[in-house]
Structure formats: structure tokens, C-alpha cells
Amino acid sequence: MPITADHLTYVYGGNKNLKTTAVDDISVTIDDGQFIGLIGHTGSGKTTFLQLLSGLIKPESGTVLIDGEDIFDKKFDLHSIRGKVGIVFQYPEHQLFEETVFKDVCYGPKNMGLEKEEIERRAKEALSLVGISEEVYTQSPFELSGGQKRRVAIAGVLSMNPKFMILDEPTAGLDPAGRKEILGLVEKLCREQKMTIILVSHSMDDVAEYADRILVINDGKLALDATPREVFNHKEELESYGLSLPQVTKAMVRLKESGIPVNTDAITVDEAISEILKVLKK
Amino acid sequence: MFKDVTLGQYYQADSVIHRLDPRVKLAGTFLYMISLFVFNNIFCYIVSAILLLAVIILCKIPIGYMLKGMRAVIFIMVFAVVFNVLFTEGEIIWKFWIFHVSLKGIKMAILMVIRLSLLIISASIMTLTTTPNRLTDGLEMMFRPLKIFKVPVHEFAMMMSIALRFIPILSEEADKIVKAQTARGAKFDSKKLTDRVKSLIPLIVPLFISAFRRAADLALAMEARGYHGGDGRTKFYPLTYAARDYISYTILLMYIGAIVFLGITFSKLAEVILLFFANTNFGNVLSWLF
Amino acid sequence: MSIIKAEEVTFEYVRRDENGNIEGKNRAIDKISLDVKEGDFISILGANGSGKSTFAKHLNSILLPTEGTVWIDGMDSKDDDKLFTIRQTAGMVFQNPDNQIIGQVVEEDVAFGPENMGIPTEQIRERVDEALKTLGMMEYAKKSPNRLSGGQKQRVSIAGVLAMHPKCIVLDEPTAMLDPAGRKEVIRALRALNEVEKITIILITHYMEETIYSDKIFVMNKGKIMMEGSPREIFTHVEELEEYKLEVPKITLLAHELRKKGADIPECILSDKELADALKKLV
Numbered sequence: 001m002p003i004t005a006d007h008l009t010y011v012y013g014g015n016k017n018l019k020t021t022a023v024d025d026i027s028v029t030i031d032d033g034q035f036i037g038l039i040g041h042t043g044s045g046k047t048t049f050l051q052l053l054s055g056l057i058k059p060e061s062g063t064v065l066i067d068g069e070d071i072f073d074k075k076f077d078l079h080s081i082r083g084k085v086g087i088v089f090q091y092p093e094h095q096l097f098e099e100t101v102f103k104d105v106c107y108g109p110k111n112m113g114l115e116k117e118e119i120e121r122r123a124k125e126a127l128s129l130v131g132i133s134e135e136v137y138t139q140s141p142f143e144l145s146g147g148q149k150r151r152v153a154i155a156g157v158l159s160m161n162p163k164f165m166i167l168d169e170p171t172a173g174l175d176p177a178g179r180k181e182i183l184g185l186v187e188k189l190c191r192e193q194k195m196t197i198i199l200v201s202h203s204m205d206d207v208a209e210y211a212d213r214i215l216v217i218n219d220g221k222l223a224l225d226a227t228p229r230e231v232f233n234h235k236e237e238l239e240s241y242g243l244s245l246p247q248v249t250k251a252m253v254r255l256k257e258s259g260i261p262v263n264t265d266a267i268t269v270d271e272a273i274s275e276i277l278k279v280l281k282k
Numbered sequence: 283m284f285k286d287v288t289l290g291q292y293y294q295a296d297s298v299i300h301r302l303d304p305r306v307k308l309a310g311t312f313l314y315m316i317s318l319f320v321f322n323n324i325f326c327y328i329v330s331a332i333l334l335l336a337v338i339i340l341c342k343i344p345i346g347y348m349l350k351g352m353r354a355v356i357f358i359m360v361f362a363v364v365f366n367v368l369f370t371e372g373e374i375i376w377k378f379w380i381f382h383v384s385l386k387g388i389k390m391a392i393l394m395v396i397r398l399s400l401l402i403i404s405a406s407i408m409t410l411t412t413t414p415n416r417l418t419d420g421l422e423m424m425f426r427p428l429k430i431f432k433v434p435v436h437e438f439a440m441m442m443s444i445a446l447r448f449i450p451i452l453s454e455e456a457d458k459i460v461k462a463q464t465a466r467g468a469k470f471d472s473k474k475l476t477d478r479v480k481s482l483i484p485l486i487v488p489l490f491i492s493a494f495r496r497a498a499d500l501a502l503a504m505e506a507r508g509y510h511g512g513d514g515r516t517k518f519y520p521l522t523y524a525a526r527d528y529i530s531y532t533i534l535l536m537y538i539g540a541i542v543f544l545g546i547t548f549s550k551l552a553e554v555i556l557l558f559f560a561n562t563n564f565g566n567v568l569s570w571l572f
Numbered sequence: 573m574s575i576i577k578a579e580e581v582t583f584e585y586v587r588r589d590e591n592g593n594i595e596g597k598n599r600a601i602d603k604i605s606l607d608v609k610e611g612d613f614i615s616i617l618g619a620n621g622s623g624k625s626t627f628a629k630h631l632n633s634i635l636l637p638t639e640g641t642v643w644i645d646g647m648d649s650k651d652d653d654k655l656f657t658i659r660q661t662a663g664m665v666f667q668n669p670d671n672q673i674i675g676q677v678v679e680e681d682v683a684f685g686p687e688n689m690g691i692p693t694e695q696i697r698e699r700v701d702e703a704l705k706t707l708g709m710m711e712y713a714k715k716s717p718n719r720l721s722g723g724q725k726q727r728v729s730i731a732g733v734l735a736m737h738p739k740c741i742v743l744d745e746p747t748a749m750l751d752p753a754g755r756k757e758v759i760r761a762l763r764a765l766n767e768v769e770k771i772t773i774i775l776i777t778h779y780m781e782e783t784i785y786s787d788k789i790f791v792m793n794k795g796k797i798m799m800e801g802s803p804r805e806i807f808t809h810v811e812e813l814e815e816y817k818l819e820v821p822k823i824t825l826l827a828h829e830l831r832k833k834g835a836d837i838p839e840c841i842l843s844d845k846e847l848a849d850a851l852k853k854l855v
Contacts, residue, residue, distance in 0.1 A: 042721065042751045056461045082467040094455075095462045097487035107484065111467025142491065146620050156466065173667075173748045175619040175778040177817030202751045205822060242753060247822035254844035260855050269822060273829050280835060280854055292676065294714060414676045447676050450718050496671045503672035506632055506664040507732065508656050508688040518683035518696045 001084070001163045003053060003196070004029045007062035010048050010220075022048040024220035025062065032163075035190045036198045037211030037228070041242035045220040046200055050166050053198070054087045066164075083112050086162030090169045092153035093146070101127070101144070101152050102137040108160040119159075126159035127152070129193070130185060147178040154185070165189060166198045171206070183210060208232060208246040208267040216241065229265050248272045291450075293410045299341035300411045303527045304420025310534050311408045317538065318397050321545035327396050329540050333533075334400055334407075341411050348410065352402055359398050366391040385570060414446040416519065423521050436512030444500065452493060459488050574643075575740050575772045576608040576631060576662070581640035583626055600626040602795040603640070608774065608788075610739065613766045615783035616776045617806075618792035619817035624776050627792070628744045631774065632662040645739060660689060663733030667745040669725035678720075678728050679704065679713040685736040696735075703735040706769065707761055723754025727761055734765070740772035741765070747779060755782065780807070781821050784842050791816060808840045823847055 010023040022045040030036055040046040051057045053064055055071050055078050063072045071081055089095070098104035105123040114122070127137070130151040136144070141152050154170065167186060171179040187210055190197045201207050207214055207228065214231040216224035218241040224231050232238070232249050245253070252264040252272060262279050266272040299307075318330060338345070370387030409417070422439035429435055460470055468481040544551070552568075559565035585598040601623040608614050618624035629635040630642050633649045642649040645661045663685075666672045675681025679700050686696045704710045707727040717725055726746050733741055743762070747755040759782050766773045775782065783789050789806045791799035793816040799806055806813070807820045810828045820828070827841035827850070837850040 041753065051461065054465055056464060079467065079469070082465060085465075087462070087465045089458060089462045092462070094492055095459055095484075095488050097484045108466040111469070160466065175817055176780075176819040177619055244752070248826060251823050251826065251844045251847055255848050255851060258848040258852055260848065260851050269826050269829065272826055273833065276830060276851065277833060277835070280851075292716070294716075413680070415680050443676070444674065447674065451670055496668075499666065499668055499671035500674070502629075502634060503664075503666055504674060504684075506634060506659060506666075507685040507736065508659045509684070510656070510688065514690045515687050516690050516693060516696065518680060518687055518693065518700070520693050 004065040009061045011060045037207030037214045038200045040217035054085045083160040086157040087166040093149035096141040122159045126155040130155045164196045204246040295342040297342040304416045325544045363391045418443040575610040577643040581637045584638045612787040615786040622792040623795035662740045663738035665743040673717045699735040703731040707731040722750040723757035742774045804840045
């Protein structure tokens with residue numbers, strides 16, 4: 001199920017003088033099973049872009065095609081994509097509301113009008129995916145730890161069985177162990193559950209490590225669209241967008257500048273190690 | 283859906299109206315509103331409108347911005363107009379079923395629109411030109427005498443100012459929750475009332491929890507910055523009257539005097555003016571208006 | 573001289589059942605002792621739930637220890653008469669920038685602390701301007717805080733504390749909700765405050781990169797202080813830090829792994845430059 005943005009444009013503010021174009025003529029196709037990293041500084045329009053992709057707001061012009069169908073067509077029932085496209089907002093735990101963890105995770109599938117057994121089966125599956133054990137099911141979601149709350153909130157989206165998961169900075173505010181846990185989960189969803197992932201992150205290190213393809217948004221426009229290695233080759237361009245290189249790549253550039261003949265396209269620690277060792281052996 | 287809460291938001295500009303003591307603005311707005319209700323005749327409205335126009339020009343806020351804030355009350359105005367036109371007894375000029383349009387009705391409607399517009403514009407100028415903190419400072423000072431009766435004036439003022447600060451934050455949050463729950467299949471825009479009511483719980487519960495969390499955080503932050511109620515507190519902007527404030531009070535008094543005079547002598551004045559324009563078309567229009 | 577001194581500080585949260593009977597106790601911090609020299613830049617590192625925020629709240633009498641004593645500039649945190657002096661001496665900045673700004677206008681918010689202290693009006697003006705200038709926020713003095721970026725909001729919060737003329741500022745995860753640009757902005761401001769104004773900074777965080785300039789780092793886990801030392805001493809223990817759910821900066825990790833694979837470089841490398849210098853000798 002590919003998702004296509006077709007000349008997508010979104011404008012804020014009705015008044016002519018106060019208009020700001022948050023998303024400016026973005027066209028892109030995302031294929032099944034890809035892990036997309038979406039980067040852009042705060043206010044670049046990436047959140048608006050995600051909300052358009054998931055049909056939560058309507059574009060000024062252009063459209064989004066899911067499975068070839070125009071989701072903003074008047075005849076199209078937007079509710080039908082609610083199960084297909086899952087979106088996890090920043091601090092998703094702030095949207096928990098049911099008395100128990102299990103009920104909260106059932107909310108999505110219930111809205112889809114599924115049978116009771118199917119709802120419960122999906123909720124259990126989602127909770128086990130995010131690593132929440134059964135004795136937590138009957139607890140109030142508000143009594144959990146920060147990391148647990150977030151995983152329950154993500155399960156609340158997973159239980160709708162989406163083919164497509166959009167995550168807006170799912171690791172914000174978590175400690176390093178919590179960040180790794182959530183990113184590991186997202187990777188599992190992509191590689192094992194074959195979901196298509198769009199991950200928004202401020203951490204270049206994270207997108208460098210996990211994504212197959214990176215979209216860079218600047219000023220509402222799609223500025224770059226390439227593999228991590230290619231994207232992080234554009235140091236000056238990224239800096240002009242208020243973005244930076246992964247720490248490792250930055251270090252490699254520094255090494256090269258000080259006369260050590262390393263290749264600067266390493267983006268993860270492992271790549272950097274083997275590159276440096278290779279040079280040292282010579 | 284919650285983004286349109288612009289009514290009453292402070293608009294930054296550097297004008298004499300902005301600099302006026304909030305007590306002047308509070309007293310002025312209050313008396314102005316009363317004056318609009320006590321006398322219901324065209325002379326008073328002309329004087330009121332002139333005063334308001336002067337204030338509008340002085341306060342340097344774009345008219346368009348000011349009118350934008352009025353969109354919310356247009357509905358009420360339209361309702362008042364329709365109601366007045368259709369249901370006022372009097373010399374009937376057009377009739378349909380139980381409705382009848384009379385000249386008197388049209389006149390009432392016109393006066394009503396004028397009155398409501400003046401009312402709303404004057405109130406919104408106060409909030410547009412005064413930061414909520416200054417406004418609460420003003421209220422606090424004006425109601426300070428009530429402390430003798432153990433009314434917690436400072437606490438009320440502080441609560442009000444905090445509430446105002448958090449309205450935009452919470453409305454943005456509500457917007458975000460609505461989107462998140464919509465993505466989970468909630469039907470906020472459903473045509474079925476039951477669906478809509480049901481979808482409110484997933485909005486209201488998180489919103490309340492968030493409000494409580496923010497309140498707890500804020501209380502902690504205030505305590506950490508040494509807040510301990512109104513006792514022994516000094517003011518960054520103490521309210522002291524300047525020359526412009528006394529001038530404003532004088533203008534206000536003159537306005538009240540003019541309105542009272544016009545209100546009382548209205549019928550006599552009308553007679554004199556009508557006599558002057560007698561037998562002209564303009565005179566006819568005037569006599570209808572009076 | 574020590575500005576903050578904690579001796580065997582323990583804090584227990586009491587859990588109660590529906591009838592108000594004591595159900596159990598959670599020991600959030602467990603016999604913490606530490607000593608902070610005036611003028612130092614201190615970082616306290618710890619994962620979520622390590623007790624670091626609870627400890628921070630002891631440093632200006634928001635929480636009082638169940639056992640042990642905290643001294644702030646020589647004052648016992650339990651001393652009720654000194655409460656406001658303590659809060660003025662050790663100012664506090666919290667995580668969520670939206671939930672600690674009280675004023676509707678930037679300068680009104682910065683004035684909030686001095687107003688509470690009963691500072692005369694003319695002096696409040698001076699303090700507000702001075703604090704805003706120090707934090708580079710003067711041009712936003714008349715703006716609404718809602719229009720600012722996260723990093724700017726935190727700088728306003730810091731200015732609000734600074735206007736109270738504290739000797740020490742405690743920051744409880746001030747960067748956790750910010751983007752990288754905002755984080756840098758805040759850390760830069762803190763370093764300037766420390767270096768120029770000589771204010772003691774106690775930074776609580778779980779971002780290691782932010783602590784490499786500290787004079788001293790304390791690492792907390794499960795309510796206890798597990799490690800204490802300079803950044804170089806702390807970051808040598810890559811595996812131990814991982815055990816406490818933390819991680820070292822990627823550069824340090826890279827150097828650490830290279831060393832393990834036999835590269836002859838110094839033990840703890842904190843910056844790109846250090847790595848380049850060390851490797852240059854080998855090539």
C-alpha cells in the first residue's frame with residue numbers, strides 16, 4: 001500500500017496578510033515496508049505534513065493517494081483510513097483516557113466496529129508487541145511509569161492494525177534506555193510486522209541508524225529525499241536548514257580535516273570503527 | 283476548532299490608550315456600558331459613537347483586527363435584528379403569517395445594532411489594550427476595600443490572570459487531542475449526536491488530567507519563586523495615576539454629563555430640531571428616528 | 573566554601589490506601605551525601621525514576637528530607653524562618669517551559685520573583701532588565717511567552733530566577749522537552765551564567781553531551797549516588813553507565829570501542845578534536 005503525496009500544499013490563517021504556507025507543494029511516494037526518517041527543524045512544517053498524510057487536516061491544494069485512492073475526494077470516507085494509517089503524536093501518553101490499560105488499547109478497534117473477540121485479540125497482540133505484560137492490563141494507565149505509558153499509548157494505535165505508522169518524535173523526554181527501547185520497537189514493527197514507518201526525529205544519530213530513506217523538510221518544502229548516507233553528505237545544506245550531521249559523521253569530517261585519510265561517509269559508530277581501523281592498519 | 287478564541291486577546295501597540303491606568307479603563311468601560319443602557323435615543327448614541335471613534339483612532343489597533351474579534355457575536359446581532367423587526371408592534375408596513383414588519387420595529391433594530399456594536403467594541407478595546415496582568419492589577423486595586431470583609435481579592439485576581447494565561451495553551455492542547463483521537467476513529471464530526479457525545483470523553487478526560495498536571499507544576503514553580511500570597515508583595519507596575527489618567531477621568535465625566543443632559547432633554551431637543559427641518563425630507567427621516 | 577551540602581539525605585513517599593492507612597513506603601532517595609562548592613558547574617545524571625528530580629526539590633525546600641539534612645548556603649532546609657531566603661538563594665527551573673511561566677508578558681514574568689520578595693518597584697525594573705539582558709532576551713521583553721520557542725521560554729524562566737539574585741540555580745531537566753537547537757541555547761546560557769556571573773549551576777539531565785563541561789558529575793541510580801567525578805572520570809565507565817540506563821556521548825563511545833579493538837588512544841575522549849589529536853599520532 002504505497003502512500004503518495006501529490007503537490008500537497010497547506011496554508012495557515014484565513015486572512016490574506018497573515019497566511020503562512022506550512023506545506024509547500026510536496027510530492028513524494030512512500031513504498032511498502034520502508035523505514036522513512038523525516039527531519040526538519042522546529043516549525044519547518046513536518047508536523048503539518050504528517051497530519052495531511054493521515055487525513056486529519058485538508059490541504060489547500062494537491063492531495064494524498066493511499067492505494068491509488070484520493071483520500072480528500074468528496075466521495076471518499078475518511079473514516080476508512082483510520083485503521084490503515086496510524087499516527088503517534090508527541091507525548092502520546094497525554095491522550096490516554098480509559099480506566100484500564102486494556103480498555104484504552106481497545107478504543108481504536110472498537111471505533112472500527114469490529115467484533116468483541118477480534119477487538120480483544122488485537123488489543124492483546126498490540127500490548128504484547130510493545131512489551132506490556134498481562135498483569136498490567138487491569139491497571140489504570142495513569143499509574144504507570146512514563147515509559148510504560150508511552151508504550152501503552154503506542155499500543156493504542158497498533159491495535160488498529162495499521163499498515164502505515166507515523167511517529168512524531170516518539171522518544172521525546174525519555175532517558176537513553178527508554179529511547180533505545182522505543183526505537184527498537186519501531187524497528188521491529190518495520191522489519192517483522194512489515195509496517196511502513198515514518199519516524200520524525202530531532203536526533204540525526206537515530207535517523208542515521210534506523211532509516212532506509214530520509215526526507216528533509218525545510219520551509220514547508222521537500223528539500224532532500226535520499227538514503228541516509230547521501231543526505232548526510234550534504235553538510236552545508238543541512239546546516240543551512242538548521243540541522244546537523246550525526247555525531248559520528250561530524251567526527252569523521254573532523255578527522256579528515258586534520259589530515260587523517262578517512263572516508264567521511266560513516267554514519268554509525270560501527271561503520272566509523274571499521275573505517276578508522278582500516279586506515280590505521282595501512 | 284478551538285483556534286478561534288481571539289476575543290479578548292491583548293494586542294501589542296504603543297498608544298496612549300494602552301498606557302492608561304487600567305482602573306481608568308475599567309471604570310470608563312463600565313460607565314460607558316451603563317450609559318448605553320440607560321438612555322436609548324439617537325443623540326446619546328451619536329455622542330457615544332464619537333467618543334468610541336476617538337478611542338479607536340487613539341489606540342492604534344487595525345480596525346480589521348478589531349472586527350475579527352466581533353465575528354463571534356454577529357449571530358447574536360442578527361438574531362436581535364430579526365427578533366426586533368418581526369415582533370415589534372406598531373404601524374405595520376408588511377405582514378406574513380404571524381410576522382409583521384413595522385417601522386417601529388426597524389427603528390428598534392437599528393438602535394439595537396448600534397447599541398450592541400458600541401457595547402462590544404468598547405469591551406474589546408479594553409481587553410485589546412490592557413494586558414491581563416494589568417487588568418487584574420486594576421481589578422485588585424479597585425476591589426481592595428473588600429478585603430475588610432475577608433474577600434480574598436488578591437487570590438481572585440491571581441487566579442484570573444493564570445486562567446487567562448492558560449487558555450491558549452489548553453485550547454491548543456485540546457486541538458491536538460481531538461486530532462489524536464480522530465486518528466483512533468473518534469467521530470467528533472459525526473452527524474449523530476450520540477457519536478459526538480461519546481467522543482467527548484476521550485477529549486475531556488485527557489484535557490482535565492493535563493490541566494491538573496499543569497496546575498500542580500505551576501503551583502510548584504510559583505512556590506519555588508517565593509510566592510506566598512499577596513502579603514508583602516511589591517509591584518513591578520504599581521498603579522499610579524499620571525496626568526493622562528486625570529484627563530481621561532475628566533473626559534469621562536464630561537461624557538457622562540453630556541449623555542445625562544441629552545437623555546433628559548431629548549424630547550425638547552428633538553422638537554427644536556424638527557421645527558428647524560420642518561417639511562423637508564430630512565425632517566421626515568429625523569422624526570421617524572426620534 | 574560549600575553552597576549546597578547534603579548529609580545522609582533520605583526521602584520516602586508514603587503510599588496510602590483508600591482509607592488513608594499507610595500501605596507502604598517508596599524510598600525515592602537513599603542516604604545521599606554530597607557537597608557542592610560555590611561557583612561550580614555541577615551535573616546530576618540519572619535515568620527516569622532514578623530520584624534525581626526528587627533530590628533537586630530538596631535543594632530549595634520544596635521537599636524536606638525524611639532523614640538527614642540539606643544545607644543551602646549554611647541554612648538548614650527545614651528551618652521555616654529561612655524558607656524565603658533559601659528559595660531566593662537557590663532558584664529553580666523546571667522541565668516544562670509552559671508550566672512555569674506565570675506572566676502574560678515576558679518582563680512581567682521575570683518580575684514575579686522579585687515582586688514576591690518585596691523588592692521596591694524601581695529596583696525590580698533594574699533587575700528585570702539586567703536578567704533579560706544577561707539571557708539575551710531583552711528584545712522579547714514585551715512579547716507574549718506563547719509566541720516564543722521552547723529554548724527562548726526556558727531562557728525566560730532562567731531570567732525569572734536570575735532576577736531574584738540567587739547564588740545557585742538548580743535546573744530540573746530544563747532541556748528534556750526542547751529540540752537540539754533549544755538545548756544548545758539553554759546550555760550555552762547556563763555556561764555563561766556560571767563563567768561570567770559566577771553562579772553555581774546544578775544541572776539535572778539525562779543528556780550526557782550537556783554535562784561534558786561540568787566541574788563535577790554525580791550519577792544517580794535507584795535513589796543513590798553511584799558515581800562522582802569529573803566528566804573524564806565518569807565517561808570512562810561506559811558499561812557501568814549503560815547499566816544505569818545512561819549512555820556516553822557517541823564520540824566517547826567510538827573512542828572506547830576503538831581502544832577495545834586495540835587502537836592505542838587515551839582512555840577517555842570527549843570531543844572530536846581530542847579524537848583527531850589522538851589518532852594523528854597513530855597515522
